[in-house]
Amino acid sequence: MTEPQRLAPLAPGARVGIIGGGQLGRMLAMAAARLGLSCHVYTDRADDPATEVAAAATIAGYGDKEALGRFVADVDVVTYEFENIPAATAEYLNAARPVRPSPGVLALTQDRLVEKNFISGLGIEVAPYAQVDDPGALARAVAQVGRPSILKTRRFGYDGKGQSLIREGSDIAVAFRSLGGQPAILEGFVPFVCEVSVVAARGLDGDFVAWDIGRNTHEHHILATTTVPADIGPDLTARAFDKARKIADALDYVGVLAVEMFLVEGPGGRRLLVNEIAPRVHNSGHWTLDGSVTSQFEQHLRAICGFPLGSARAHGPVEMRNLIGGDILRWRELLAQPGACLHLYGKSEARPGRKMGHVTFLRSVKD
Amino acid sequence: MTEPQRLAPLAPGARVGIIGGGQLGRMLAMAAARLGLSCHVYTDRADDPATEVAAAATIAGYGDKEALGRFVADVDVVTYEFENIPAATAEYLNAARPVRPSPGVLALTQDRLVEKNFISGLGIEVAPYAQVDDPGALARAVAQVGRPSILKTRRFGYDGKGQSLIREGSDIAVAFRSLGGQPAILEGFVPFVCEVSVVAARGLDGDFVAWDIGRNTHEHHILATTTVPADIGPDLTARAFDKARKIADALDYVGVLAVEMFLVEGPGGRRLLVNEIAPRVHNSGHWTLDGSVTSQFEQHLRAICGFPLGSARAHGPVEMRNLIGGDILRWRELLAQPGACLHLYGKSEARPGRKMGHVTFLRSVKD
Numbered sequence: 186m187t188e189p190q191r192l193a194p195l196a197p198g199a200r201v202g203i204i205g206g207g208q209l210g211r212m213l214a215m216a217a218a219r220l221g222l223s224c225h226v227y228t229d230r231a232d233d234p235a236t237e238v239a240a241a242a243t244i245a246g247y248g249d250k251e252a253l254g255r256f257v258a259d260v261d262v263v264t265y266e267f268e269n270i271p272a273a274t275a276e277y278l279n280a281a282r283p284v285r286p287s288p289g290v291l292a293l294t295q296d297r298l299v300e301k302n303f304i305s306g307l308g309i310e311v312a313p314y315a316q317v318d319d320p321g322a323l324a325r326a327v328a329q330v331g332r333p334s335i336l337k338t339r340r341f342g343y344d345g346k347g348q349s350l351i352r353e354g355s356d357i358a359v360a361f362r363s364l365g366g367q368p369a370i371l372e373g374f375v376p377f378v379c380e381v382s383v384v385a386a387r388g389l390d391g392d393f394v395a396w397d398i399g400r401n402t403h404e405h406h407i408l409a410t411t412t413v414p415a416d417i418g419p420d421l422t423a424r425a426f427d428k429a430r431k432i433a434d435a436l437d438y439v440g441v442l443a444v445e446m447f448l449v450e451g452p453g454g455r456r457l458l459v460n461e462i463a464p465r466v467h468n469s470g471h472w473t474l475d476g477s478v479t480s481q482f483e484q485h486l487r488a489i490c491g492f493p494l495g496s497a498r499a500h501g502p503v504e505m506r507n508l509i510g511g512d513i514l515r516w517r518e519l520l521a522q523p524g525a526c527l528h529l530y531g532k533s534e535a536r537p538g539r540k541m542g543h544v545t546f547l548r549s550v551k552d
Numbered sequence: 553m554t555e556p557q558r559l560a561p562l563a564p565g566a567r568v569g570i571i572g573g574g575q576l577g578r579m580l581a582m583a584a585a586r587l588g589l590s591c592h593v594y595t596d597r598a599d600d601p602a603t604e605v606a607a608a609a610t611i612a613g614y615g616d617k618e619a620l621g622r623f624v625a626d627v628d629v630v631t632y633e634f635e636n637i638p639a640a641t642a643e644y645l646n647a648a649r650p651v652r653p654s655p656g657v658l659a660l661t662q663d664r665l666v667e668k669n670f671i672s673g674l675g676i677e678v679a680p681y682a683q684v685d686d687p688g689a690l691a692r693a694v695a696q697v698g699r700p701s702i703l704k705t706r707r708f709g710y711d712g713k714g715q716s717l718i719r720e721g722s723d724i725a726v727a728f729r730s731l732g733g734q735p736a737i738l739e740g741f742v743p744f745v746c747e748v749s750v751v752a753a754r755g756l757d758g759d760f761v762a763w764d765i766g767r768n769t770h771e772h773h774i775l776a777t778t779t780v781p782a783d784i785g786p787d788l789t790a791r792a793f794d795k796a797r798k799i800a801d802a803l804d805y806v807g808v809l810a811v812e813m814f815l816v817e818g819p820g821g822r823r824l825l826v827n828e829i830a831p832r833v834h835n836s837g838h839w840t841l842d843g844s845v846t847s848q849f850e851q852h853l854r855a856i857c858g859f860p861l862g863s864a865r866a867h868g869p870v871e872m873r874n875l876i877g878g879d880i881l882r883w884r885e886l887l888a889q890p891g892a893c894l895h896l897y898g899k900s901e902a903r904p905g906r907k908m909g910h911v912t913f914l915r916s917v918k919d
Binding site for chain 1: 563564565578581582585586587588589590604605606607842845846854859860862863865867880883884887888890891893894895896897898900909914917919
């Protein structure tokens with residue numbers, strides 16, 4: 186496929202390949218069906234919830250070239266619901282059909298160090314950080330970044346996994362070993378006022394559309410709630426959008442992305458540090474399904490298919506709450522609440538810490 | 553299954569059987585997935601659009617007892633997207649699992665004469681009508697109902713099929729023969745101001761929730777647009793809701809229904825005549841997907857599963873427009889319009905008169 190064809194927009198009837206079969210893939214597949222697109226989900230787990238609502242599914246390993254070859258031949262464009270896809274897999278697929286966001290974006294966001302270097306290089310402030318490849322480097326990093334700080338693997342960490350907190354008195358050799366000797370990054374602990382995220386889309390033509398900013402809370406390192414609007418004032422709001430747009434433009438990004446930021450107090454007033462880029466639809470954008478004209482899932486599909494982006498206008502203030510593990514047992518009570526929009530992911534087993542669903546409360550609905 | 557079990561509510565994880573695989577079945581299946589329900593679609597056409605988004609599909613005739621038996625054994629509750637299901641099929645399924653709305657509702661709404669007798673029997677005004685079983689009866693009916701009037705088959709007509717207009721000078725013998733000698737009904741032509749429809753749900757517990765009333769226009773006997781709110785004034789609005797609720801209660805209805813009404817001018821002012829009951833989700837309720845807190849599809853599933861009903865609050869004024877045949881070619885232009893929410897049904901062939909999708913314009917969205 187040559188570059189001009191690669192940039193040609195698709196049309197309804199096209200088939201979208203989705204790598205990953207969890208709830209994000211499931212909600213992407215449902216949004217695709219709305220637009221008259223069909224989906225082929227590729228996952229390594231047979232009982233993944235996305236397979237149930239997709240026209241086709243491949244259950245195979247993410248490095249299985251034969252299965253990947255058949256999958257990519259069946260689709261017009263490839264996207265993904267999680268960023269820990271092997272780089273070789275993304276490149277292999279991209280040789281046959283456009284992978285959006287691009288394999289380059291994937292490689293960058295798979296490595297915390299590369300990602301932070303990239304963001305800093307754009308002149309966007311991040312929390313203090315330092316590269317840690319061995320125990321000696323960790324000692325130097327702690328001296329530079331200070332305590333408390335957080336040692337994280339550069340790759341494949343999520344929801345608090347692959348992290349170690351370094352306090353006053355922590356044994357840094359123990360901390361380094363706890364990560365299994367993987368290349369790591371030390372991040373300074375930032376006493377933030379709150380965490381916010383910008384969820385936005387960039388189209389194939391460079392058009393950029395962002396939803397209202399959400400304010401996030403976490404419990405046990407997992408997103409608990411997103412409140413929209415974040416009410417951080419017009420000045421910080423504009424600066425948050427600018428940062429997200431600068432990042433998306435620099436990546437020549439296509440699709441929905443989330444940019445997590447810390448709001449911190451400083452001598453010069455409040456400012457925002459960018460914490461992390463998620464190159465995909467994001468949990469903090471789930472509220473858009475019920476609270477906005479265009480959902481993040483539909484917007485992502487519009488972007489990767491080269492369709493015009495939709496309005497990101499919110500219907501009113503919302504709070505999204507994740508349903509983790511046994512929270513799902515409250516489904517009936519939640520359904521009975523006015524303005525509560527319930528989403529369950531169809532997972533069979535409600536293990537502790539597992540995202541089973543979410544509920545969006547439309548705050549303006551009282552009946 | 554005994555009656556008490558029959559009335560027990562289901563829970564997420566349950567499987568819903570849907571008879572019919574068109575766009576209504578497709579949108580029901582997608583709403584089911586949102587609620588953590590899985591779907592098994594039963595249709596006689598292999599390429600029907602609902603099969604693509606359902607966990608399971610059976611392609612077999614509607615009278616195929618063996619296939620129906622396997623289907624019903626796989627599900628917890630049965631519903632349908634069209635009312636022309638053979639009565640014997642509905643009874644057969646209902647013996648194994650609850651069919652909602654009930655086979656009795658189905659039988660009643662399958663016969664225009666029985667339906668009109670039922671509505672009239674509730675003290676609700678309908679257009680003048682008369683039973684027509686033979687050419688002689690047609691002559692008497694025309695004398696009673698007058699001209700112009702419309703001769704319709706009692707059963708299996710839709711979108712203007714199985715109808716013949718009787719004007720001044722029409723040869724009534726020709727009109728009768730044009731319907732192939734089937735039992736028919738003559739309906740007086742009503743010079744209405746507009747057609748409106750009440751789309752509402754009644755829960756397993758008798759709870760009744762209606763959306764704002766829509767004003768419908770037709771082109772070539774097919775619904776073209778629904779505008780919400782219908783702006784018929786508070787008095788007529790209340791009377792329209794009363795009629796719909798009276799009908800739903802009398803049928804001990806479970807699920808979403810649409811009640812089409814004609815708004816007519818008379819010596820005593822404006823009044824509403826009930827035209828037709830649709831015992832299912834309805835095209836004039838499609839706007840609820842984007843324009844309301846709970847969509848008609850989710851509400852139908854809540855009702856038939858015994859879940860609490862959701863809020864029917866509208867986000868603001870809307871217009872829904874069907875995309876018929878080649879209208880679908882405008883998809884790109886529609887996607888680019890602010891506040892236009894596009895739904896395409898994934899049908900491969902855009903035949904003239906075929907419903908290919910719809911678009912809901914949220915009138916309050918300008919950007």
